[in-house]
Amino acid sequence: MEKKRGIAYGVGVGPGDPELMTLKAIRLIRENEVIAVPGKVPEESVAYQIAVQNVPELKDKELVPVYMPMVKDRELIDLEHKKGAKLIQSYLDQGKNVVYITLGDPTVYCTFSYLQHYLEAEGYPVELVSGIPSFCAAAARLNLPLAEWDEPLHVIPAVHKTEDQLNLPGNYVLMKSASHMKEIKDLLVKSQRSVGAVENCSMDTEKVYRSAEEIPDDAGYFSLIIAKEINK
Numbered sequence: 001m002e003k004k005r006g007i008a009y010g011v012g013v014g015p016g017d018p019e020l021m022t023l024k025a026i027r028l029i030r031e032n033e034v035i036a037v038p039g040k041v042p043e044e045s046v047a048y049q050i051a052v053q054n055v056p057e058l059k060d061k062e063l064v065p066v067y068m069p070m071v072k073d074r075e076l077i078d079l080e081h082k083k084g085a086k087l088i089q090s091y092l093d094q095g096k097n098v099v100y101i102t103l104g105d106p107t108v109y110c111t112f113s114y115l116q117h118y119l120e121a122e123g124y125p126v127e128l129v130s131g132i133p134s135f136c137a138a139a140a141r142l143n144l145p146l147a148e149w150d151e152p153l154h155v156i157p158a159v160h161k162t163e164d165q166l167n168l169p170g171n172y173v174l175m176k177s178a179s180h181m182k183e184i185k186d187l188l189v190k191s192q193r194s195v196g197a198v199e200n201c202s203m204d205t206e207k208v209y210r211s212a213e214e215i216p217d218d219a220g221y222f223s224l225i226i227a228k229e230i231n232k
Contacts, residue, residue: 025131037063135175
């Protein structure tokens with residue numbers, strides 16, 4: 001009889017504050033022994049550092065590092081993603097569940113998505129466990145509703161996709177913009193929108209900015225901008 005495969009869980013641990021982790025995320029980490037963590041050293045991962053505050057026994061679990069390179073070389077990226085999927089499969093084939101912890105929510109620009117595609121293509125069961133997305137946490141920190149009544153909401157991942165789309169009606173969430181921050185700021189000023197931003201939202205190093213001009217050109221990787229249409 002063929003051994004039943006384990007389940008791969010993509011579990012969001014929220015934006016940074018351990019109090020924003022869901023009860024389900026905490027339970028799954030606590031109940032399973034194999035925890036996959038993005039990066040070469042699990043203990044250095046931000047996701048690990050968040051989760052271990054709620055689940056101290058995480059230190060004693062089997063931590064599986066999954067290298068997810070932040071480069072533009074698609075061949076290298078695909079190679080590493082396949083390696084990561086194969087590594088997770090080796091545990092699933094033993095009937096063990098694997099909990100992959102990730103910042104924010106696993107459905108929004110998440111590294112686990114790449115592994116999910118490979119795993120599902122090979123017939124492995126995958127389940128996603130929602131976490132609070134960074135842009136929802138940032139909007140709450142700024143006391144800003146993201147969208148009201150019939151306002152559209154656009155979530156944009158990088159500057160090279162922004163210029164034309166900033167002309168569309170509605171509100172914008174700009175993610176992954178740190179390396180092009182000066183260009184982004186110029187576009188935001190031209191758009192005549194109300195702008196707020198949070199760097200390292202809900203973490204100890206959090207910084208809040210209330211206008212495009214306030215945002216430093218060298219803002220860090222975890223910087224998120226919310227640009228709202230001004231009702232005239």
